[in-house]
Amino acid sequence: MARTFFVGGNWKMNGSIQTSKDLVANLNKAQLDPNTEVVIAPPALHLLLVKDLVESSQVKISAQNAYHKASGAFTGEISVSQLKDAQVPWVIIGHSERRTLFGEADSNVAEKTKAALAESLSVILCVGETLEEREKNETVSVVVRQLDAVAAEVNDWSKIVVAYEPVWAIGTGKVATAEQAQEVHAAIRKWATEKLGSQVAEALRIIYGGSVAAKNCKELAGQPDIDGFLVGGASLKPEFVDIINARL
Ligand SMILES: O=C(COP(=O)(O)O)NO
Numbered sequence: 430m431a432r433t434f435f436v437g438g439n440w441k442m443n444g445s446i447q448t449s450k451d452l453v454a455n456l457n458k459a460q461l462d463p464n465t466e467v468v469i470a471p472p473a474l475h476l477l478l479v480k481d482l483v484e485s486s487q488v489k490i491s492a493q494n495a496y497h498k499a500s501g502a503f504t505g506e507i508s509v510s511q512l513k514d515a516q517v518p519w520v521i522i523g524h525s526e527r528r529t530l531f532g533e534a535d536s537n538v539a540e541k542t543k544a545a546l547a548e549s550l551s552v553i554l555c556v557g558e559t560l561e562e563r564e565k566n567e568t569v570s571v572v573v574r575q576l577d578a579v580a581a582e583v584n585d586w587s588k589i590v591v592a593y594e595p596v597w598a599i600g601t602g603k604v605a606t607a608e609q610a611q612e613v614h615a616a617i618r619k620w621a622t623e624k625l626g627s628q629v630a631e632a633l634r635i636i637y638g639g640s641v642a643a644k645n646c647k648e649l650a651g652q653p654d655i656d657g658f659l660v661g662g663a664s665l666k667p668e669f670v671d672i673i674n675a676r677l
Pocket residue numbers: 439524594598599600601602638639640641659660661662663
């Protein structure tokens with residue numbers, strides 16, 4: 430079964446009301462590969478504005494994070510229930526910046542993923558190793574540990590896209606080579622086959638993130654277990670369209 434190519438744009442904490450409008454305007458007038466599933470994740474403050482401005486049903490929106498409880502005294506947080514109420518269909522969970530800068534542990538990521546799925550949201554689940562862990566040859570064990578934590582709480586993976594994002598490649602311009610990325614994606618596919626079963630593993634989209642750009646996306650997209658991308662910096666530039674069209 431062919432897996433639908435998936436490209437996410439993680440805008441992170443960037444932009445203004447005007448630049449968000451400009452980015453959507455660029456996407457609205459672009460010729461996008463109809464075989465690519467596109468999800469863009471603006472800052473929370475701009476989510477509903479962007480949602481209203483997106484013209485193509487091919488382009489969906491995502492939150493960059495969410496809290497697992499439905500409501501309560503959690504100042505500053507946005508709940509998975511509020512995302513569902515606002516008809517925001519996707520949420521990124523476990524991004525390395527949430528893990529390293531905001532102290533999200535594997536257990537928090539699992540709890541959030543379970544809660545998001547319970548609200549019928551789709552989840553971009555981020556995993557990936559630090560440079561130190563890679564240099565100690567711990568990459569696969571780290572990624573498996575992160576995935577196992579979610580698998581302990583979640584049975585249905587049909588609405589999860591796994592994003593492998595080596596921390597050392599995020600925002601650095603040091604993109605993983607196609608061979609490096611494929612090696613870890615294949616290990617994730619193997620984990621899924623053993624843990625979730627071959628049918629689920631075959632259907633699971635495993636996307637790569639970490640300095641993806643127009644100049645490197647085609648080689649990466651040609652790898653058998655790379656099903657797309659989660660793009661940071663380049664999603665704020667016109668070249669994001671080239672990445673969406675990487676398989677053309
Ligand atoms: O964090 C990333 C990748 O960021 P860059 O493309 O800027 O490396 N995606 O969620």
